[in-house]
Amino acid sequence: MSEIPGDLKFLKSHEWARAEDDGLIRVGISDHAQGQLGDLVYVELPEVGASVQAGTGVAVVESVKAASDIYAPISGEIVEVNELLNDKPEIINEDAYGEGWIFLVRPSDRAELDELLDANEYEELAEKDEH
Template sequence: MSDFPDDLKYAATHEWLRLEEDGTVTMGISDHAQELLGDIVFIELPEEGKVVDAKQEISVVESVKAASDIYAPISGEIIAVNEDLADAPETVNTAPYTDGWICRILPSNPAELEELLDADTYAGMCE
């Protein structure tokens, strides 16, 4: 069964977000998404410093089977990228919510966070 931590927010496109104490947001893809994709072998990482709009494509995660676009769940500036994933993309499979984070965003419109899904709603969607 997939894991849906309660302290995270989720997008319908299978990204998770965690609001950090400094007001930034860390994001990655959900456990459910990594299970669907299977063995991840390549990640085209987001561009650090890029200013993005909510729902804009920022990254591509490729498993052996499929390529999946990753969207910015909120608008803002990408202030950090998990460069470790360049050499170890499989970390997204083994630790999607911790070491497998993809990037951090400085939100430009924090109100957008309210539009995201809570764990129960997202888990229901994945059934």
């Protein structure tokens, strides 16, 4: 498993959230999650402009093996989605914490970030999950 960047926060359901310098929150799924799912073949992206609630499903990633809902780690408005994933969903397999981001949120309440797991807590959870 690749190193988990220390600036990320996580949901137990394996989504990561990164606070960008401009105050927006970038969201993706963890490297652990992509490994569990296997080769991704399809990503259903949310609409730009849609408002999302923390903890509710906003996107779907499908691997050969399974479909998996992606939950919003934070409430707010979708301001951008990663259109590259339409043609190359496998970017998530290759670079889950970088090029494989899924959507960008303008948060309505940044305090929600504090409720998420930090990188160490998530790593512990992922390790347990491995076996």
